[in-house]
Amino acid sequence: MVNFYHLCRVADPEAETAAHREFCRGRDIRGRIYLSWQGINAQLSGTREDAHAYAEWVAGRPGFGGLAWRTERVPAHMFPRLTLKFRESLISMAGGTKHLPVGEEGYLPEHLEPGQWREMIRAARAVRAGAGLGDGVDLGALPAPVAERAGKSALDEIVVLDLRNDYEWDVGHFEGADRPRESRFSETPTESTDDLQVPAYMEGKDKDTPVMMYCTGGIRCDVYAAHLRTMGYRNVYALGGGVHRYFEEVGGDEWDGSLYVFDGRVAVPAERPEESERRWREGREGEVGSLEGHVPGRVNSCLAHGQTSPFRGLRAAAGCRVCGGEAEAPPINCANIDCNRIFLACPGCKQRLLGCCGRECVEAPRLRRPVQDAPGNYAKWNKYAPEGERINESRIGRRRRERRARKSREAAEAKREQREARKEMAAAAMRDSAGGGGGGA
Ligand SMILES: [Zn+2]
Ligand SMILES: [Zn+2]
Numbered sequence: 001m002v003n004f005y006h007l008c009r010v011a012d013p014e015a016e017t018a019a020h021r022e023f024c025r026g027r028d029i030r031g032r033i034y035l036s037w038q039g040i041n042a043q044l045s046g047t048r049e050d051a052h053a054y055a056e057w058v059a060g061r062p063g064f065g066g067l068a069w070r071t072e073r074v075p076a077h078m079f080p081r082l083t084l085k086f087r088e089s090l091i092s093m094a095g096g097t098k099h100l101p102v103g104e105e106g107y108l109p110e111h112l113e114p115g116q117w118r119e120m121i122r123a124a125r126a127v128r129a130g131a132g133l134g135d136g137v138d139l140g141a142l143p144a145p146v147a148e149r150a151g152k153s154a155l156d157e158i159v160v161l162d163l164r165n166d167y168e169w170d171v172g173h174f175e176g177a178d179r180p181r182e183s184r185f186s187e188t189p190t191e192s193t194d195d196l197q198v199p200a201y202m203e204g205k206d207k208d209t210p211v212m213m214y215c216t217g218g219i220r221c222d223v224y225a226a227h228l229r230t231m232g233y234r235n236v237y238a239l240g241g242g243v244h245r246y247f248e249e250v251g252g253d254e255w256d257g258s259l260y261v262f263d264g265r266v267a268v269p270a271e272r273p274e275e276s277e278r279r280w281r282e283g284r285e286g287e288v289g290s291l292e293g294h295v296p297g298r299v300n301s302c303l304a305h306g307q308t309s310p311f312r313g314l315r316a317a318a319g320c321r322v323c324g325g326e327a328e329a330p331p332i333n334c335a336n337i338d339c340n341r342i343f344l345a346c347p348g349c350k351q352r353l354l355g356c357c358g359r360e361c362v363e364a365p366r367l368r369r370p371v372q373d374a375p376g377n378y379a380k381w382n383k384y385a386p387e388g389e390r391i392n393e394s395r396i397g398r399r400r401r402e403r404r405a406r407k408s409r410e411a412a413e414a415k416r417e418q419r420e421a422r423k424e425m426a427a428a429a430m431r432d433s434a435g436g437g438g439g440g441a
Pocket of ligand 2: 334335339340
């Protein structure tokens with residue numbers, strides 16, 4: 001598998017896209033490759049030769065010099081097909097990113113090396129706990145403006161921003177990073193006309209507050225930094241190369257749970273990739289993820305959505321969505337087509353609720369996909385739909401429908417919570433009036 005992104009000005013992204021398509025023709029490459037005026041974002045799987053040939057070719061294109069890519073060995077294709085296209089924005093965000101000086105001088109975050117990032121995470125935690133940085137934090141590893149203020153005890157906060165979706169946070173996150181309040185990163189506003197211009201956790205912070213951002217591969221941080229810099233934030237840091245590179249270099253330190261990924265594996269353990277590779281090699285003989293029957297130089301058919309991930313029973317940071325018990329990663333997506341929410345559950349609840357994320361979905365009026373006990377996302381509804389019930393909708397249409405379903409689901413949940421709280425209050429009032437102060441041992 002090869003991942004990379006590169007921010008640069010592309011004069012004619014549509015022509016560039018056509019050239020990439022031409023290069024990939026006849027090569028064994030699948031994945032998601034997006035080009036825009038602001039550069040490229042690519043996640044792909046393929047034979048070692050083809051995947052590397054493509055990365056090398058891109059790095060040799062005018063304007064793409066210095067492109068760095070990441071390689072990981074995987075047992076099969078991680079994507080069902082190749083989607084290679086031009087997009088207005090590399091990263092979707094409410095308000096778009098086209099107006100932002102993405103990738104330009106002065107508008108990037110300061111990239112921290114993984115080891116330095118780890119010290120910053122420790123520092124953020126110490127500051128948050130009101131403790132001094134004396135113990136357990138290597139002040140020398142912190143960026144100068146942070147170390148200086150820390151030395152003078154003038155540092156009362158370091159914000160750690162998880163720039164991913166809430167369900168990714170649930171699977172795993174850095175210690176000290178709060179769960180994103182915008183449930184999708186794409187809902188994080190960027191318009192300067194909006195009165196809510198920053199993520200909820202940054203409201204009211206002064207512009208010198210150190211902000212640490214991280215995401216899976218690093219691109220969201222680079223794009224979002226352009227917004228924060230435009231807003232006047234001066235100490236904007238990002239984990240260079242994202243969590244992927246962090247795992248490669250320091251492993252799972254200061255990380256809780258596993259890592260959500262946007263390929264057929266859905267989630268990977270928080271450890272060096274060699275370790276994960278050993279896991280799927282050893283533990284998964286005979287399953288989709290194994291190398292059995294593998295022909296060198298050719299990748300196995302496909303390990304993508306709708307199929308089994310080579311990993312199961314991984315640790316998750318958050319509990320089961322349904323019962324609150326211990327959940328396992330990878331998460332699944334709700335069997336109800338109108339919901340499709342990605343959620344974590346325990347094995348028992350997955351069975352009991354027929355692969356749905358809650359009662360509301362089990363009782364949904366239409367379109368429930370078959371129960372899926374194995375990890376890995378459902379494929380599109382049409383794959384399961386009987387003839388005559390297939391639906392044809394655009395990505396935007398689907399997003400709109402899912403957003404509507406999410407809102408109504410959230411409203412139903414809020415109502416239920418209120419009901420339960422009222423019940424509890426009533427019960428407490430009953431106890432008070434009946435017991436008159438009982439409860440002593
Ligand atoms: Zn459960
Ligand atoms: Zn659901």
